Amino acid sequence: MSQLDELRRIIxxxxxxxxxxxxxxxESLEHRTNDVAEVLSPAxxxxxxxxxxxxxxxxxxxxxxxLKQAIRTEPAEYAEILxxxxxxxxxxxxxxxxxxxxxxxxxxxxxxxxxxxxxLRMQSWRTGVPYAELALRQSLVYRVEHVxxxxxxxxxxxxxxxxxxxxxxxxxxxxxMFSAIQSFVQDSFTAGNDSRLTDLKVGEYNVWxxxxxxxxxxxxxxxxxxEALKQDLYDTLDQxxxxxxxxxxxxxxxxxxxxxxxxxxSNLLQVRLKDIDEKQAARKSKVPLWPFLILAAVLLFVGYHxxxxxxxxxxxxxxxDNQPGIATTHLFWEDxxxxxxxxxxxDAKIPFATLESYGIxxxxxxxxxxxxxxxxxxxxxxxFTEELELPSGVYLSEREGSIYLYGEAxxxxxxxxxxxxxxxxxxxxxxxxxxxxxxxxxxxxxxxSFSKEDLARLKMSxxxxxxxxxLVVGGQLDIQSLTILQVMFANSDWVRLNVxxxxxxxxx
Amino acid sequence: MDKKKVCMxxxxxxGKTSLTQKFVNNVFSEQxxxxxxxxxxTAIVDETKLIVWDVAGRDSLSPIxxxxxxxxxxxxxxxxxxxxxxxxxxxxxxxxVEKRIGKVPTVVALNKRDLPEWSVTPEQIQSLKERGxxxxxxxAKEGVEVEGxxxxxxxxxx
Ligand SMILES: Nc1nc2c(ncn2[C@@H]2O[C@H](COP(=O)(O)OP(=O)(O)OP(=O)(O)O)[C@@H](O)[C@H]2O)c(=O)[nH]1
Ligand SMILES: [Mg+2]
Numbered sequence: 001m002s003q004l005d006e007l008r009r010i011i012x013x014x015x016x017x018x019x020x021x022x023x024x025x026x027e028s029l030e031h032r033t034n035d036v037a038e039v040l041s042p043a044x045x046x047x048x049x050x051x052x053x054x055x056x057x058x059x060x061x062x063x064x065x066x067l068k069q070a071i072r073t074e075p076a077e078y079a080e081i082l083x084x085x086x087x088x089x090x091x092x093x094x095x096x097x098x099x100x101x102x103x104x105x106x107x108x109x110x111x112x113x114x115x116x117x118x119x120l121r122m123q124s125w126r127t128g129v130p131y132a133e134l135a136l137r138q139s140l141v142y143r144v145e146h147v148x149x150x151x152x153x154x155x156x157x158x159x160x161x162x163x164x165x166x167x168x169x170x171x172x173x174x175x176x177m178f179s180a181i182q183s184f185v186q187d188s189f190t191a192g193n194d195s196r197l198t199d200l201k202v203g204e205y206n207v208w209x210x211x212x213x214x215x216x217x218x219x220x221x222x223x224x225x226x227e228a229l230k231q232d233l234y235d236t237l238d239q240x241x242x243x244x245x246x247x248x249x250x251x252x253x254x255x256x257x258x259x260x261x262x263x264x265x266s267n268l269l270q271v272r273l274k275d276i277d278e279k280q281a282a283r284k285s286k287v288p289l290w291p292f293l294i295l296a297a298v299l300l301f302v303g304y305h306x307x308x309x310x311x312x313x314x315x316x317x318x319x320x321d322n323q324p325g326i327a328t329t330h331l332f333w334e335d336x337x338x339x340x341x342x343x344x345x346x347d348a349k350i351p352f353a354t355l356e357s358y359g360i361x362x363x364x365x366x367x368x369x370x371x372x373x374x375x376x377x378x379x380x381x382x383x384f385t386e387e388l389e390l391p392s393g394v395y396l397s398e399r400e401g402s403i404y405l406y407g408e409a410x411x412x413x414x415x416x417x418x419x420x421x422x423x424x425x426x427x428x429x430x431x432x433x434x435x436x437x438x439x440x441x442x443x444x445x446x447x448x449s450f451s452k453e454d455l456a457r458l459k460m461s462x463x464x465x466x467x468x469x470x471l472v473v474g475g476q477l478d479i480q481s482l483t484i485l486q487v488m489f490a491n492s493d494w495v496r497l498n499v500x501x502x503x504x505x506x507x508x
Numbered sequence: 509m510d511k512k513k514v515c516m517x518x519x520x521x522x523g524k525t526s527l528t529q530k531f532v533n534n535v536f537s538e539q540x541x542x543x544x545x546x547x548x549x550t551a552i553v554d555e556t557k558l559i560v561w562d563v564a565g566r567d568s569l570s571p572i573x574x575x576x577x578x579x580x581x582x583x584x585x586x587x588x589x590x591x592x593x594x595x596x597x598x599x600x601x602x603x604x605v606e607k608r609i610g611k612v613p614t615v616v617a618l619n620k621r622d623l624p625e626w627s628v629t630p631e632q633i634q635s636l637k638e639r640g641x642x643x644x645x646x647x648a649k650e651g652v653e654v655e656g657x658x659x660x661x662x663x664x665x666x
Contacts, residue, residue: 154513154579156559172511176548176559183575184545253511253556253581 122292142223145205147265148175149240149258150216151251155179158215158251159261163269178209178218210237214248219268232268239264309333315358316340316365323351324378326369337366344369345379347386377403380429388417393438404431408438411445414494422493436462436469437494446473449488454481463496474498511557512665515577517601518586519594520565523619526648527586528562531658536649546576553662566601574608582613582665584657589618589645590625595632602639613664615642617657622647 025031047055071078148171149159157175185197200207206225209218210233217237221229240261241248247257316338317331325348330341338360344367352362374380377398384396384403394407405421414421414437424430439460446455458475471494477485479501489495516524525543530536532549547562561580566572577583585602587594595618602614616636618628628645636643642660646653 151579154581155561156511156513156579170550172550172557172559173548176513176550176561179579180546180548180561180576183573183578187573187575253513254509255511 142221142225142270144219144221144225144229144268144270146171146174146220147268148178148218148220149261149265150175150178150218151248152179152182152211152214152216154251154253156251156253156255158255159258159265161262161265161269178207178216182209182216208233210234212237212241214251215241217265225270229268229270232270236264236268312358312360313338316355316360319351319354319358324348324376324380324382325374326350327374334366337364339366339368342369343372343374345374345376346371347383348374348379349382375429377401384424384430388420394435402431403429404434406432406434408436410441411437411492411494412441415492418493433467434469437471439471442471442473442495445488449484450481457502458499465496468493470494470496472496472498476500476502478502509552509555509557510666511559512581512662513559513561513579514582514584514661514665515561515563515580516584516586517563517572517577517605518565519588519591519597519601520567522565522586522588522591522594523617523646523648524565524584524586525562527584527617527619527646527654527657528560530648530651530654532560534651536651538649545573551658553659554666556662556666558658558662566597572601572604574604577605577609580609580612582615582661584615584617584661585641586617586619589620589628590623592627592629592632595628595636598636599639613661614640615644615657615661615664617644617646617653619646619648621645621652622650 025035044055144163146160146162148157150156151158155176155178157172160171160175181200182197196209196211198209198211200209204222206221206223207218208221208225208230209216210230215237217233217240219229219233243264244258244261313331313333317328320326320331320340320342321328325345326342327344328340328342330339332339350365350367352365355365356362380403381396381398384405388396388405390396391410391413394405394409394413397404397406414435421430421432421435425432442460446458450458454477457477458473461472461474462469463472464470473485473489473495474497477499482499482501485497485499489497516528518524520542521540525541525547526536528547528549532551543562543564545564549560549562551558551560561576563572563576583602583605585598587598589595598616618633620626633643644653644657644660646657648654
């Protein structure tokens with residue numbers, strides 16, 4: 001033992017062995033690993049207990065990186081792990097889509113009141129097959145809209161046919177997109193090269209794709225096509241592949257050598273209307289048809305009877321309500337009588353003759369009306385006609401809601417009815433702006449009272465005063481005759497005097 | 509009519525979509541809508557129908573999806589003249605492309621020529637030309653050399 005060792009032993013005493021042990025521990029990788037392993041888990045727990053934010057931050061990058069790496073190297077395994085998680089939601093989405101389709105169909109046919117919709121409803125009731133399903137079966141048409149033959153590698157369109165000539169998109173671009181989608185699917189979802197895009201849905205279109213080694217055949221379908229179409233798709237592709245194997249191998253973008261291929265493709269342009277088998281449905285039918293016929297006949301009879309009575313009621317209501325002075329509020333059948341409720345002016349006439357012509361007799365009408373005074377134009381017209389006893393040359397008529405009393409009236413009649421007429425005019429129940437006294441009636445009057453010489457000195461003219469036409473008698477008369485004239489037409493609203501006293505003869 | 513598939517390749521946001529849209533539809537938009545996957549357009553040049561595959565640009569996270577390039581008759585490499593690194597990237601991009609689809613006719617577009625930040629060095633252009641590529645300094649915004657780019661590409665593949 002050297003002097004130095006001796007000294008060390010004196011200073012640190014018996015701890016020297018421990019020190020060596022410690023040194024050994026630090027230097028040995030195995031020891032260090034064991035030590036870290038021992039504290040790692042509690043350290044993480046401790047960090048997590050205090051929030052763990054720092055831990056998450058430092059693990060984020062490595063974890064994400066290693067996940068990516070792992071998925072990249074073993075995609076199939078991860079797909080398998082994820083499948084149970086994703087499959088239910090995919091299934092749910094699909095079933096939702098189908099049920100919403102059924103709902104739409106149900107609703108659209110619900111709103112249609114066409115005969116065929118009713119036929120379907122009856123059928124659904126009788127056969128027990130759900131209505132929507134029947135509708136689906138009957139109304140669904142599938143139709144292949146377009147068929148594309150595409151060169152797989154380049155995505156170039158070799159040939160294309162359509163069932164209609166309404167093509168809005170560039171078919172070459174569509175062909176390329178199919179191949180792009182194909183590449184995308186292959187790159188994104190699978191490691192191997194053997195899984196291919198066979199079905200895709202774009203809006204209301206279904207696209208089915210058949211794959212050959214160098215070509216693919218895609219068809220765009222509306223509606224639900226049968227699986228058999230898929231077989232047709234592959235058959236057609238096979239046929240093209242054998243018929244054009246050389247051209248396909250040489251294809252560089254010039255499709256002119258494929259001129260006959262559209263013929264083979266054209267049998268894919270199928271349109272089919274799926275119809276439900278009527279006979280089969282009838283055989284399955286659980287309820288016989290004849291009770292429905294009897295029921296229908298009874299309904300028809302009752303319906304007709306009801307319809308006839310209803311029509312009579314409507315007719316009576318219409319005729320009465322349009323009659324001046326009658327306002328019906330309610331009409332109904334009571335036994336064999338039509339009861340009429342409402343208001344009725346006592347002067348109003350019941351149009352029995354007209355009613356009779358529609359098959360409603362006078363005795364059938366039971367009036368239970370409340371009397372009232374109707375100012376309805378028709379009623380007023382009737383009332384005035386009776387009240388005024390119109391002389392010839394005077395008329396009453398209705399124009400734009402007002403009643404006009406017009407024409408050239410005998411002066412004496414005017415005088416007699418003057419107050420009544422004026423009052424009605426003031427109440428605006430009568431318009432008399434075109435009523436005037438007649439020339440003849442006035443000149444007749446004058447002739448009876450005056451001599452020929454006097455008459456020769458008078459002249460008549462008409463004048464409108466305050467929107468009222470009046471007759472003006474003008475001229476000269478001697479004082480005596482003038483007084484008689486003034487008495488004759490005193491206070492008359494219809495004749496005005498403009499007669500001057502004449503100087504006496506003796507004076508001249 | 510002959511049909512040919514051509515692809516626009518380059519880093520993200522260099523103007524692949526803008527060049528294609530300018531050429532096909534004669535429109536330009538300042539708005540940047542990054543392409544996802546691939547967008548396909550067609551145009552007719554000299555009796556040939558070009559099916560233009562405008563492929564999503566490359567960035568640090570996503571490499572170019574090489575399967576979109578399979579079957580291409582020609583390639584347009586696009587770089588952004590205001591970001592010199594995108595010009596350098598063309599070399600490595602081309603190497604990966606060539607590994608997958610072999611040697612096909614190629615033209616180069618150094619895009620955004622209209623911007624004052626333009627900073628492509630003569631050395632960079634020289635290195636591109638040494639590879640046998642014809643280089644165009646384009647502006648999708650102002651329509652400079654866009655026709656020339658596509659017409660040249662079309663001529664090379666006919
Ligand atoms: N000033 C100018 N801006 C341009 C030009 N070309 C493209 N841009 C702009 O650059 C941005 C990116 O253009 P895009 O054409 O979308 O780029 P991209 O290469 O298709 O991008 P990714 O699809 O993401 O790969 C847009 O905001 C364009 O408006 C140009 O010639 N001049
Ligand atoms: Mg783009």
